[in-house]
Amino acid sequence: MGVEQGRVLRAPEGFLEPALVAQVRTQGLDDTRRHFLRQSLLAASSALASTQALAQTADPLITTPSLASTTLGQGVASRPYGQPSQHEGSLQRRIAQGLTKTRETSVSFTPLQSLWGIITPNGLHYERHHHGWHDIDPRQHRLMLHGLVKTPKVYTLDDLMRLPTVSRMHFIECGANTATEWARPAMPTVQYTHGMLSCCEFTGVPLSVLLDDCGFDRARATTVLAEGGDGVSLTRTIAMERALDDVIVAWGMNGEMLRPENGYPLRLVVPGVQGVSWVKWLRRLKVGDAPFATRDESVHYIDTLPDGSSRQYTSIQECKSVITSPSAGQRLLGAGRYNITGLAWSGRGHITRVDVSADGGRNWLPARLEAPVLSKCLTRFNLDWVWNGQPCVLQSRAVDSTGHVQPGIAALRALRGSGSVHHNNAIQSWQIDASGEVLNVQLG
Ligand SMILES: Nc1nc2c(c(=O)[nH]1)N[C@H]1C(S)=C(S)[C@@H](COP(=O)(O)O)O[C@H]1N2
Ligand SMILES: [Mo]
Numbered sequence: 001m002g003v004e005q006g007r008v009l010r011a012p013e014g015f016l017e018p019a020l021v022a023q024v025r026t027q028g029l030d031d032t033r034r035h036f037l038r039q040s041l042l043a044a045s046s047a048l049a050s051t052q053a054l055a056q057t058a059d060p061l062i063t064t065p066s067l068a069s070t071t072l073g074q075g076v077a078s079r080p081y082g083q084p085s086q087h088e089g090s091l092q093r094r095i096a097q098g099l100t101k102t103r104e105t106s107v108s109f110t111p112l113q114s115l116w117g118i119i120t121p122n123g124l125h126y127e128r129h130h131h132g133w134h135d136i137d138p139r140q141h142r143l144m145l146h147g148l149v150k151t152p153k154v155y156t157l158d159d160l161m162r163l164p165t166v167s168r169m170h171f172i173e174c175g176a177n178t179a180t181e182w183a184r185p186a187m188p189t190v191q192y193t194h195g196m197l198s199c200c201e202f203t204g205v206p207l208s209v210l211l212d213d214c215g216f217d218r219a220r221a222t223t224v225l226a227e228g229g230d231g232v233s234l235t236r237t238i239a240m241e242r243a244l245d246d247v248i249v250a251w252g253m254n255g256e257m258l259r260p261e262n263g264y265p266l267r268l269v270v271p272g273v274q275g276v277s278w279v280k281w282l283r284r285l286k287v288g289d290a291p292f293a294t295r296d297e298s299v300h301y302i303d304t305l306p307d308g309s310s311r312q313y314t315s316i317q318e319c320k321s322v323i324t325s326p327s328a329g330q331r332l333l334g335a336g337r338y339n340i341t342g343l344a345w346s347g348r349g350h351i352t353r354v355d356v357s358a359d360g361g362r363n364w365l366p367a368r369l370e371a372p373v374l375s376k377c378l379t380r381f382n383l384d385w386v387w388n389g390q391p392c393v394l395q396s397r398a399v400d401s402t403g404h405v406q407p408g409i410a411a412l413r414a415l416r417g418s419g420s421v422h423h424n425n426a427i428q429s430w431q432i433d434a435s436g437e438v439l440n441v442q443l444g
Contacts, residue, residue, distance in 0.1 A: 093124055096192055104132035107174070109195030112324045112343065117370075118169075118378040120198035122254050127261045128174050128196065128275060131231035136281055138265035141229070143249070147287035150215030157251065157265055163205040163213070166248060168271070171199040171345045171378045173317045175274030175301060175422040181409070183418040185440040189329035193428065193440060194322045197343075199378040202269045203252025207285075208244045216287050225292045226268050229283035235294040236277040237313070238270060240287075246271045246376075249282065271376040272347030273315040274422070276301055306417035317347035319406050320425035321354055321381070321398035332436035335389035340367070342396050344379045349401035351379040358385065360393035360429065360443050361408070367396070375401075387432070393443065394430045409442050 084091060093108035100106040110126040127133070138157045146152035174196035180186040187193045207224070224243045228234040238247060248269040251257060258264040263280030270277045276296065291297070291313065303311040321344035326332055344351045350373050355364035367381035381396070398406045409426035416423075431441040 091124070093126065094191060094195075096187070105130055107196060109191045110198050111191045112195050112197065112322070113190050113327050113330065115324070118199050118343070118380050119254060120200060122200070122256065122259050122262075125198040125200065125253075125259065125262055126174070126196050129230070129261075130234055133261045134230060134281065135260040136229065136265060141265050141281075141283070143266060143283060143285070145210055145214045145285045145287075147225075147285075148217040148221045148289060149211075149287050150217075153214050155210075160205050160249065160251070160266075163209055165203060166206055167201055167203040167252065168246070168248065168269075169199065169201045169372075169374055169377045170269060170271045171197060171317075171376065172269075172275050172278055173197045173320075173345070173347075175276060175314075175317070178424040178426070178428075179421045181426070181428075181440075181442075182413070182420055182424055185442050187328075187440060189440075190322060190324055190327040190428075191329075193328070194324075196275070197345075197378075199345075200254050201252075202248055202250040204248040204250030204266075204269065207238075207247040207249055207268075210249060210285070211243065211287070214287075220289045221287045223288045223291055225284075225286040225288060225294070226277070226279040226282060227284040227286075228263075228279045229281035234276070234279055235292065235296055236279060237288075237291045237294070237297060238268075238277060242270070242273070270315075272317060274301075274317055277315060301422065303416070303420050303422050306419070314423060315347075317345070318423065318425045319346040319348065319351075319398050319400040319402075319404045320344070321351075321396045321406055322428045323356070323394055323396045323430060326394065326432065326438045327430055328438050328440040330438045332387060332432060332438070334436065335387050338385050338387055340383040340385045340394065342367075342381055344369075344381055344396070344398035345377065346398070346400035346402075346404065347376060348404065350375045350377070351398055352401050353399040354379075354381040355397050356381075356383045356385075357395045357397070358392050361395055361427075364397065387436075389434070391431070391433050393441065394432065395427050397427050 091111055091114050093110060095103070095106055095108050106129065108127045110120055110124050115124070141157060143155045143160065144152070145155070177196035178193055181193055211224070222240050224238045224240060226236055226238060250267055250269045251265055253259065253262060258267055263282065266282040268277065268279045268282050297313060303314055305311065321342060323340055323342040325341050326338065332338065340356055342354070344354045351369060354367040354369065356367050357364045365383060367383040370380040370382065373379050406425060406427055412424065412426045429441050429443050431439045433439065
């Protein structure tokens with residue numbers, strides 16, 4: 001064997017300013033003992049190399065029985081609700097200092113660089129609140145459906161849970177994800193450049209079932225207004241076509257009830273559409289015959305274009321991808337073999353292809369898409385790669401089932417300018433320098 005297994009390291013604490021520190025995993029810089037253990041085990045798995053490996057190691061972790069193997073472990077349900085290992089303490093949602101004045105109107109970012117697969121653990125789902133979060137008693141919560149309907153109704157959670165239920169996996173991305181990167185590379189890690197992105201299995205009742213239940217006016221109704229029960233009464237218009245398609249009034253999230261931060265006990269799930277339309281603490285749905293043009297869709301959440309005009313009701317999150325590891329804030333341990341991994345998604349369908357470049361976009365190699373590849377859901381991609389130790393630039397480029405190809409930042413800027421906030425789906429570039437350090441850069 002003898003293959004020098006390249007490993008990606010998380011930036012150690014103190015490597016960046018405290019709020020921006022990426023995670024240190026157990027295979028971190030300081031933990032060389034585990035490295036030897038792993039190398040030894042790898043070697044030992046080969047019959048030919050095993051005697052050699054045993055002769056080589058004087059590692060006490062190999063020669064001395066461990067505490068775990070010689071003492072009684074802890075009992076079942078000593079922690080009634082399970083927690084991550086104490087060694088994973090730096091795996092956290094993080095806020096960017098100075099982004100907003102208060103924590104109640106802020107954002108926390110999902111640590112994409114440290115997650116596997118496509119599902120975001122509930123405790124690491126990003127958060128975006130306009131007026132703080134609440135832990136609402138579900139027995140005190142109601143959902144009203146009114147407007148252009150035959151029978152206006154008020155539902156309790158129990159009422160909703162008796163209706164036909166569906167479970168589907170979808171990504172949610174804030175329209176402002178990657179907003180800091182319009183003009184220049186600004187953020188030091190993928191957690192901050194792309195971490196207003198999460199993906200869960202949501203459970204609830206299709207909105208179409210509720211609309212039917214109330215007998216909506218099929219001749220006149222073209223829109224549904226969704227309103228949240230927080231202090232800002234966040235409101236968004238949903239086109240009837242979409243409302244009848246795949247929108248869910250959800251209470252479940254990855255097998256359990258929604259977390260309070262994410263809208264417990266009810267939120268709207270609007271697959272493929274920017275996060276703001278996924279109204280949390282959902283309390284009211286009103287059927288209408290025109291867009292409602294509320295504050296949250298006329299003053300806020302509009303895209304200002306170079307000519308001074310604005311795009312309104314831009315909702316779809318276009319085809320996008322990012323390499324999550326290696327990514328900025330990490331460091332490669334010398335030349336050798338690495339697994340390039342990342343996420344791709346599209347609000348218009350499923351991902352059909354992701355290409356990866358290690359030379360700043362001159363040559364591209366197709367990455368492996370991991371199953372499942374679902375519509376309006378994150379797709380995990382991987383590519384086996386050998387770093388030759390020379391400086392280089394890594395990029396990923398996704399294509400979706402409508403044929404849309406993720407654009408470069410220069411092309412997107414030419415179209416939309418650099419004064420935009422929302423809907424930056426540009427190709428992300430990570431530069432690896434000769435020491436293996438990974439940095440956020442933009443090309444062209
Ligand atoms: N009622 C209510 N719904 C809301 C918000 C809010 O502040 N209040 N924030 C919106 C925005 S801008 C986004 S990006 C998503 C974030 O959902 P999350 O906090 O579960 O990640 O919720 C949306 N729904
Ligand atoms: Mo958002």
